[in-house]
């Protein structure tokens with residue numbers, strides 16, 4: 001019971017924002033029409049039920065004109081039913097796509113707000129496969145929610161309408177106990193209720209394992225898909241290392257989990273179908289068996305038998321809604337869990353960012369970048385680097401070096417403000433633009449022009465500027481391909497990608513430029529030429545570079561060494 005309450009509270013929390021958001025009028029209007037059409041549908045079924053009585057009576061009495069007349073009425077009802085069905089599906093899909101658009105925008109905004117997506121990934125598995133949640137789960141949530149909502153609405157209204165009809169058609173059920181006559185009024189309604197209640201209870205008992213199995217199935221499918229994508233993206237590295245067999249084994253292992261869980265699903269589904277299929281078949285005949293004694297005793301005519309049987313079927317069908325919808329309910333529940341998990345993880349990550357012990361300040365003494373009393377930690381809480389009193393002036397270039405694994409890259413992440421673990425004060429000059437270039441630059445899919453200007457608006461730079469920058473960083477051969485759309489990261493060599501990223505820095509003219517082995521794929525003369533270019537074109541930019549080559553020292557004003565004393569965190573010291 002408690003879990004149903006939690007589920008409904010979750011659904012309320014997931015759904016209500018749309019009907020209160022900026023698209024609420026269109027959403028509410030569409031919902032109102034769809035709901036009205038659902039009522040209209042129930043109305044048509046009530047009319048058809050009454051028609052049953054007249055139609056079968058005409059057959060029993062061999063009254064051909066009445067039979068023809070009833071056929072005409074049937075045609076009118078059917079036309080009405082067709083119109084209702086067509087518009088209900090059409091408008092419902094319209095509502096679905098509007099709602100999905102709104103929810104997708106909301107999720108994308110939350111996920112890509114600041115560096116939430118990156119922090120969530122750092123935290124590990126709290127919200128696995130965000131791509132699946134945003135693409136697949138939102139779609140399925142909206143579609144299932146509308147299906148179930150309309151289903152329940154239909155069940156309740158049908159139940160109310162047909163229970164009244166059935167109550168009217170049903171006589172009292174009389175029997176004797178110890179000489180007293182007992183009469184149960186509206187016994188057919190009670191019989192339908194009892195039949196459905198037993199069915200619902202048994203379905204829940206047999207089918208409840210499906211909820212967890214469905215949840216796991218979606219997760220295993222997504223894990224498998226993500227691993228396939230990883231192999232595609234790292235095809236070259238895998239081919240160079242002949243890693244295909246290992247990849248195949250890993251993919252088959254992932255797929256094995258999909259299959260294993262699917263067997264569980266199949267078995268649970270089979271067990272449930274044993275019951276639901278039998279129950280469904282018996283449902284067709286059960287009402288006639290219940291009403292038959294009255295017919296054979298001559299108390300009712302064929303028309304009333306058919307109408308009663310149909311009304312009984314509707315009442316019992318409404319009660320059995322839960323049985324028919326069990327599979328959808330099980331899937332819906334796991335989708336709700338995943339979306340709620342995602343929202344929770346986003347909210348938690350953003351709250352953590354707000355309450356982070358890193359403070360981002362503004363320097364007051366003309367320094368471009370400073371770190372005071374700062375500890376950079378790992379996710380497990382251990383301190384990796386401890387620094388204090390580091391200042392970099394505008395136009396100054398500092399080389400950060402030290403043994404591998406001491407924490408240079410992590411310190412750069414902390415300087416750029418994306419590393420969430422630690423404490424201290426990282427300050428930049430008021431309004432300063434900070435750009436960080438990693439060893440492997442990101443080149444988005446799209447035009448070369450867009451990739452070069454990324455993430456700034458294209459309009460900020462003229463074609464001449466873009467071409468000039470490409471020529472300056474040694475990529476003049478690409479200057480004529482600005483409008484070409486391609487997977488640029490696959491087309492360029494590692495060194496070319498690094499040149500390209502330096503080109504971006506020249507265009508953006510940041511106040512603080514952080515280079516984390518950003519020229520490591522280039523030969524020494526090319527690296528030297530690029531550093532000269534950076535210093536010449538960005539004379540006021542404060543630069544912090546991480547690099548291992550001693551040849552880099554000449555392009556920096558000073559060098560800081562990051563070294564770790566036994567057991568303690570790594571610390572910075574000026575190189576001799």
Ligand SMILES: Nc1ncnc2c1ncn2[C@@H]1O[C@H](COP(=O)(O)OP(=O)(O)OP(=O)(O)O)[C@@H](O)[C@H]1O
Pocket residue numbers: 122378379384403404405406407408409410411
């Ligand atoms: N997300 C993370 N979770 C846990 N540990 C991490 C994470 N990122 C980095 N580390 C650990 O922090 C340490 C420092 O890593 P970092 O990449 O900063 O070193 P580095 O000095 O830049 O090394 P290199 O010179 O080899 O590039 C390593 O031991 C690494 O395993």
